[in-house]
Amino acid sequence: MDTSVLDQPSLLLVEENSTILDSLRDWLRMTFPDLRLIETTNQGDGIFLSRSEAPDVVLIDISNRGKDGVESVRAMKSAQPDATLFALVSFDHRLYRQAIENAGAEACACIWKLRTELLPQLKERLQPETMVLDESR
Secondary structure (H helix, E strand, C coil): CCHHHHCCCEEEEECCCHHHHHHHHHHHHHHCCCCEEEEECCHHHHHHHHHHHCCCEEEEECCCCCCHHHHHHHHHHHHCCCCEEEEEECCCCHHHHHHHHHCCCCEEEEHHHHHHHHHHHHHHHHCHHHHHHHHCC
16 A cells, blocks of 8 residues: 555544435545545455555444444444544433543543534544654654
């Protein structure tokens, strides 16, 4: 693979719903034009891609998983412990969010509040300026 591509910040997007996947992909490409975007509609493939591609960030939608969402986060985090993991949920309850974060997510946000709740953290992790600063250490 081209090393210039490997130098770009990368995000693995795991979204089962193809309509939501299309919307998230478009939004991420518009917001982060230099992002190396890896995507899948299947959690099992997401775990494989997380291991093989070593993304900087994993964004996983667990909104249709209910209580299994915690296990989904735990499995994804164990596949790539160094990745920053953000979970998208539809159930906005403090205890559920806490369980998701305890399972390994750095943050959790309602899918309809992605821009207001997670965008600042995504920018912090994915902005090229941040990556350049990290490389100078």
